Amino acid sequence: MTKVTMTVNGKEMSGDVEGRTLLSGFLRDDLGLTGTHIGCDTSQCGACVVHVNGVAVKSCAMFASEADGAEISTIEGQANADGSLNVIQQAFQDHHGLQCGFCTPGMVMSAAALLKENPKPTEQEVRDYLEGNICRCTGYHNIVKSIMAASGQDVGAIAAE
């Protein structure tokens, strides 16, 4: 076992991990941050997306040891300081951007990464960015709508596909 230390949602966290311990497992099992979901565990579905040093990463496809010293943001750190939903989370609620909710943490984290690098994406850019996030309810339409709304754009005209 090796000791790793990382800053998770602004707080320094440590734990002992094996070489094979995945970041997703460390967050969930050692730190109790179960908002990061493991859907496929084959790095296809994106439910486990977190931010590592500011960029979106599939936490089931990164070893905890690789994140030693890194800054990690998870879904648990997304709410505003007063506990209210942040703009992306609120948009998902307002536009019914979740059905069963399993993929939602990854969707919100990918959306946050997209809007950081591209604050006013087109609908196509949103869809392209979500290539690695799978919603098995197939609720993409309202997810895209939520992200467009979170970027401050008018979503009335987004037609169902």
Added chain:
Amino acid sequence: MYNFDFEKPSSVADAVAALGAEDAQALGGGQTMIPTLKQRLASPSKLVSLTGIADMKGVSASGGAIKIGGATTHATVAAEAGSYPALAETASHIGDPAVRNRGTIGGSLANNDPSACYPAAALGSGATITTNTRDIAADDYFQGMFTTALDEGEIITAVTFPIPEKANYQKFVQPASRFALVGVFVAKYADGVRVAVTGASNDGVFRWAEAEAALSSNFSASALDGLAASGDMISDLHGTAEYRAHLVGVLTKRAVAAAA
């Protein structure tokens, strides 16, 4: 996943030393390696991460060539390889955004997946693969599906691409995996045209010599009329060998038409 020791050296020399251990394995971004380990298709005693080696990261252009560190992520190539737009464009469509934030050019080329994009870019550009011990020409480097000229414990430290006059990469994605069902990279240099095909052949990435000859004398899609790619094409549930051969022709024409 079987357990293993994990090391993250900060220099190439330390990485080479760490890889001297029996059954040690280099780890790039892990976007192929980690799924492979999960399936217990590999059982290294030790993984040596190359992502902590600053000398192996980054993009620099000079003298008509662009050099990319072996541990540079696809996202960084997409963002910073502007002096070779077709290469940046190729990198920007590998996997998905989260995969591009971890996956590295060295990892992709060392793995040499028969459906990966970077092997086509490297072979199509006549790139030079630099390791801790030598320079290897792309023409000598790719030796068949998942097979390369790399020796045990040899690390790709950088890849240098001569910048062509025009180039383009066309990928026809397998809809589930988003890997290339077939991908064609076309690059026009002053001394001739190179055409590299990924995804199609049981021999891995290959150069389509007939198309290169035709395009070198006339760089237009019509120069390819009547030419058909031959070779030991992959046939699986996603497409027959004939279908893949047909796609090679179509995508090569598209790449020529789109080359800029």
